[in-house]
Amino acid sequence: MADAVEAALGLCPWLTVERVGDNVVARTVLGRDRRVLLAGHLDTVPPAEGNDEPRVVDDTLFGVGAVDMKGGLAVFLHLAGVLDSPPVDLTWCFYAAEEVSREHNGLLHLWEERPDLLAADVAVLGEPTGGVVEAGCQGTMRLRVTLTGLRAHTARPHTGRNAIHRLAGVLGAIDGYEVRRPVLDGCEYAEQLQVVSVEGGVAGNVVPDRATVVINHRFAPDRTPAQAESTVRELLAPHLEPGDHWELLEAAPAAPPSLDDPVLAALVAATGAPPRAKVGWTDVAFFAERGVPAANFGPGDPLLAHTPGEHVRADELVQVATVLDAVVRGSARGSGRADR
């Protein structure tokens, strides 16, 4: 994939193309006042149910990665090839390994090796959003909670305490969690709390002294990871006791919608549709953490991502390409911060 993209971009004399591992970054170096970065990942999830054979039916492409996110990449490659003298400098970033664990993410590798290639005033991630702006992203954290008990023979359970039975309270509290829906920059986020794994047990005749749940919490951009963790801790406090363990396994901060940025505001206006909150976590947070306002905007139905029936339609590509082309060509007119 990286080779193919590198070769295609190499056909454009107005681009400086650099390769770092399996990441390809192509830039205009026109000395403009502002630089817009457009980024998309080259990898896909593994194929499922035979969707590794792409097929085109009428104007629709089916196949693994069709919507997540070959559609966005196709639009970027097209625009990279036609925007030969844009009023802002452009960086086209095609990166590796977004679909695997965080540590392998190509943006992190680029940041380590060549942070200069990622310098920009604003960033657009081409993840599928149905052609509307999905603003910012929610943060995500995984917490591991271990309940303790006392081992005993199952014929005499009163001499011990069943840690798995204690899960009833924790699971009930999480299942009854009331979704918080803050509205930021006109976008309604929706926080979530889900147990993603459970584990416990010693032997078939032993009252277990340990039971563990891993919880995934999605939190809105108006909360820091620490605030979000506190909220979960308060919810579960009535069901926890001294001796239980609480562990933060991973936390990725949220990204604010940043819709007062002039380019992002212009992007919203050009779509002609109200922006939506991004409830999942995306690499817009990577840019937000580094002070670069960013949003998600790409072709195709995001709910199709990672499904066997992934597909993207030609008209979806055209709409996103048209909007981005107009925003880039009009971005010299952006004057200061939009007021939203």
Next chain:
Amino acid sequence: MADAVEAALGLCPWLTVERVGDNVVARTVLGRDRRVLLAGHLDTVPPAEGNDEPRVVDDTLFGVGAVDMKGGLAVFLHLAGVLDSPPVDLTWCFYAAEEVSREHNGLLHLWEERPDLLAADVAVLGEPTGGVVEAGCQGTMRLRVTLTGLRAHTARPHTGRNAIHRLAGVLGAIDGYEVRRPVLDGCEYAEQLQVVSVEGGVAGNVVPDRATVVINHRFAPDRTPAQAESTVRELLAPHLEPGDHWELLEAAPAAPPSLDDPVLAALVAATGAPPRAKVGWTDVAFFAERGVPAANFGPGDPLLAHTPGEHVRADELVQVATVLDAVVRGSARGSGRADR
């Protein structure tokens, strides 16, 4: 262990000693009207916290297996060596691998290879019972219940259904289970219901579509395994749905107290203490299944079994040996069934 026991029993010319694998069976063949079988397992659980080094402190032996069930074996070896002309025929059965999975149990191997060696009118298992008769035993079963759901992204859980969250109801019902305590032959049993393991989860960002619990149910001798299973199924029915899975992993029937057997009745009388129900499962069920009334009777505190601090005292051995000696010597007087 089997070699040492075989060698010791070989010193008694009134015994016919036979070896089948690691099982040793010694019998008197005196042509008496009745035959009493006394059985104990040779193996122990693995050592823990350094208890593999036996030590004697005053009149107490500490060490792995001291109470479960070297104490009982010591009493049996002693009695085998002194009861050279008992009024009933005696079978001393020292068997292998009671502490591992059922399939390896030496009694089963003996039953396959030499069922004649296990023929008896009544059996006594020398498991630790604190020197009182523990009558019959409760049955035990393991059930696996799998709750289903629908996978979804954890940022959009409403598009799926969390199978782990559904466990809250099942665990709550089991934790709230009210112990049934039937009284049989004067012994109060206590049924139990405990989750012994729990498992579920797909990935850190996926609403899980599957969660499994394994339940251990201990049931009294007035219920068949099928009746016991029905009880659990009724308890959990409100929390189960079409698509969930119910699986009986293992069921071992209970053994009735059988205290109307003359030898067992005499045993209870000789202890001078009321009998207790055996709430755990023991090999008395092996004999009960084959039509041989059986009870548990041995030296030492059963609650010490499988603990690092296992020990047995000399006076406990003496008491059990005295009782058994008296019962065997007096058993010719047993006339028909005792009326309890």
